[in-house]
Amino acid sequence: MHLKRPNTNKMWPISRKGTKYLVVPSHSKNNGIPLLVILRDVLKIVKTRKELVKILREGKILVNDEKLRDESRTLVVFDSIGIPSLNKYYKFNFSDTGKVSFDEINEKESHSKISKLSNKKILKKGVTQLNFGDGRNILSKEKISVGDSAIINFKEKKLVKILPISEKSKVMIIGGKHRGEKGVIESVGEKILIKSKESKFEIGKNEIMIIE
Structure with a gap:
């Protein structure tokens, strides 16, 4: 299945112009991006799907330390991509504005x-x-x-x-209008009270990830 470029998730850091159709995420459609989109449209490691398929078959792409063969495989937050032949390693992250980013990291961090x-x-x-x-x-x-x-x-x-859900734990918001923001848990109940740099707000447990 394919997705028209204008209909892609707004958190994807891609141009609205380019290849008309993009591969549909295999899972985590609201929070993930397919490997093909990452390497071709975001990081620009390859220019075409055909080029990516070739280097995948050669075992040159690692995702979370495993050789990957499927260009439609969807990555989610904190997944890592390794390209040892280029000595390049990246970590899936969210910016403060909720856009997906790929931070360059070292091999050990991958x-x-x-x-x-x-x-x-x-x-x-x-x-x-x-x-x-x-x-x-x-x-x-x-x-x-x-x-x-x-x-x-x-x-x-x-x-x-x-990394337990508890008071004073540091969190990243992974869903909703606060996605990408980081903060500290002030209290834990049916909702989690978060204090960020900008404000305090309550949020559901499914929309946070403990990071420290």
Whole structure:
């Protein structure tokens, strides 16, 4: 399936002019961008889909430390892109205005990411299957609640640090009109009270990600 360029999500940092049709995100349509759009229209690493398909087949593109073959794969916040042959590494982020940005990082930073826990399932012998918002599943005995974030090491496939929803935790807003803003949690209830540089506001747990 394809999407007409004028109908793309306004958070995508792309020109309204260019290729008439763009690939539709495979998932996370409100918060993600397909790899093809990122590398061709945003970072301009390639000029055409054909060029990207070729280098994907050659294993030259890493997403979260894994070789990727699918140009329609959708990336979400804090995913990393690695192009070792160019010594280039990028991290998916949100600007203060809610637009997607791709911050250049070093290779070491590309080996881990912050991800938000969507749900979990208790298995045998005290082991829990943790299901994260980016589609990642990890077996762990760590104590973590749905809505909390964790720093995940890709190579070791384990949680490096738990980032709980609690007072004084630092957050990034990932949905709604405040998307991209950063702040600190002042109180936790049915709604989360956030203090940012500009204001105080309440927001749902599904619209925040703990980052520190």
